[in-house]
């Protein structure tokens with residue numbers, strides 16, 4: 329059982345000296361931590377808020393199989409995609425599933441059936457070559473062309489103008505991107521790494537004489553601080569750009585900026601397959617958007633909206649209605665209205681400005697390859713690196729390369745990488761175990777907890793009341809709250825509902841769900857009633873205001889003043 333000690337003296341429990349400190353617990357920090365730890369490097373990861381609270385929880389959840397790199401004839405990137413898709417399916421079979429995708433073909437030459445058909449043929453050959461060379465049968469079905477009628481049987485109501493048929497291929501989907509980040513970190517912890525959430529790196533100094541860095545860490549919950557020494561630092565803080573605070577202003581990268589990137593989630597399965605559709609923007613330019621089925625919802629995106637100097641996650645009703653209008657224009661009759669939106673995923677991606685400095689595009693250099701910048705030339709920055717990548721898909725691969733490079737530079741003796749083979753913590757296929765609880769609950773547990781489900785079931789056997797359903801949810805039980813708090817570093821209600829339990833990632837949870845979970849956490853952490861109120865307010869404050877009005881709740885509402893019966897689900 330967790331108690332006050334779970335949140336007190338956390339910094340006192342970690343060592344003072346490491347070989348490697350990683351700043352940032354998104355997918356890049358997490359895979360790097362796993363890669364370093366399983367190869368024998370003494371590693372500390374610090375995350376200022378909760379693991380996967382940044383771009384890593386806000387993706388379209390697609391593990392790209394590389395097909396789209398064929399457009400630029402980048403065969404190396406195609407093979408990398410094929411390989412990473414197979415690896416994710418193997419190392420995390422409970423989280424990652426094959427995702428059938430279709431795109432329309434048209435009369436324009438590059439999108440015509442003969443040209444697209446040749447591309448698919450080449451893609452099938454490359455996939456077969458990968459299977460042959462790696463002896464890894466990824467069981468991905470063959471890609472193929474679709475007739476016009478077959479295309480529309482999968483993508484009904486898409487505006488038919490100019491469409492001659494379609495192309496079908498398979499990417500993969502991460503069903504729970506947040507938990508997968510945590511499971512990489514968990515795997516690293518089992519191999520000796522230390523990871524601490526709600527703790528920021530706030531200052532860096534280099535101790536020239538001893539060739540060590542000093543990184544000042546602040547526990548955001550207790551306010552405690554501790555200086556850690558380390559041989560090397562990797563800044564994986566993405567849009568927060570920690571490195572900037574370590575450099576003189578003259579060295580800041582003036583061209584680097586971040587674009588607010590948005591997916592909207594609607595509470596209906598529009599298609600069974602992920603469908604790409606060209607959507608016209610207000611300025612008449614046309615861009616490809618994907619409609620990706622995810623649980624009982626559809627994720628639609630990605631919009632690249634505006635530059636934000638700081639990771640500020642606002643999303644207005646006007647922005648929402650502009651997205652809905654653009655989507656509806658791609659269909660022969662309006663498909664969605666603004667109230668269909670149940671959540672908005674907002675993240676920040678590295679972007680570059682055009683010559684006039686007014687429009688932003690994704691930094692293309694980063695799309696197929698990460699950037700590891702070595703700051704050793706700067707005074708006091710020896711063995712300080714910043715890592716930037718733009719694909720969840722490539723994070724494991726990139727982490728492997730970064731640790732190879734670091735081990736060489738630092739002359740660390742490391743074992744060979746096995747991150748392409750080792751299943752991540754307790755991962756297993758959801759079909760491997762059965763139990764007498766309801767099949768839907770067991771499936772949910774197996775998908776989200778893999779082999780750890782056994783531990784949850786053991787807890788339920790000893791505490792039968794913890795099999796109680798969490799109010800306002802269909803398949804989540806009280807035992808999961810206990811598990812997240814005692815085993816998974818869930819310290820706040822937002823950690824619990826948005827990134828440990830697959831509830832608040834889809835839509836703002838019902839108030840009765842938030843109240844119930846906060847009450848259970850209150851017992852585990854001995855929170856006061858005021859803390860419970862604050863936790864509930866902070867949870868709702870983390871969603872765009874326009875989504876909350878429907879729940880009769882805003883970030884400033886006193887949650888105890890509302891009766892759960894009055895609350896409609898989002």
Ligand SMILES: Cc1cc2nc3c(=O)[nH]c(=O)nc-3n(C[C@H](O)[C@H](O)[C@H](O)COP(=O)(O)OP(=O)(O)OC[C@H]3O[C@@H](n4cnc5c(N)ncnc54)[C@H](O)[C@@H]3O)c2cc1C
Pocket residue numbers: 351352353354355356357374375376377378379380381382383384385386387388389390391392527528529530564565566567568569570589590591629630673674675676677716717718719720721722
């Ligand atoms: C809308 C959208 C859709 C996308 N779709 C896809 C997709 O379908 N497939 C795909 O492969 N990729 C996709 N991506 C890209 C992918 O999500 C990102 O490339 C990836 O998540 C970046 O991970 P990261 O670890 O670099 O950054 P982040 O996840 O942002 O992590 C950075 C972390 O650093 C922490 N931090 C910052 N400062 C400090 C500090 N001082 N101390 C401690 N911690 C700190 C932050 O709190 C944050 O958690 C998408 C991205 C977006 C935004």
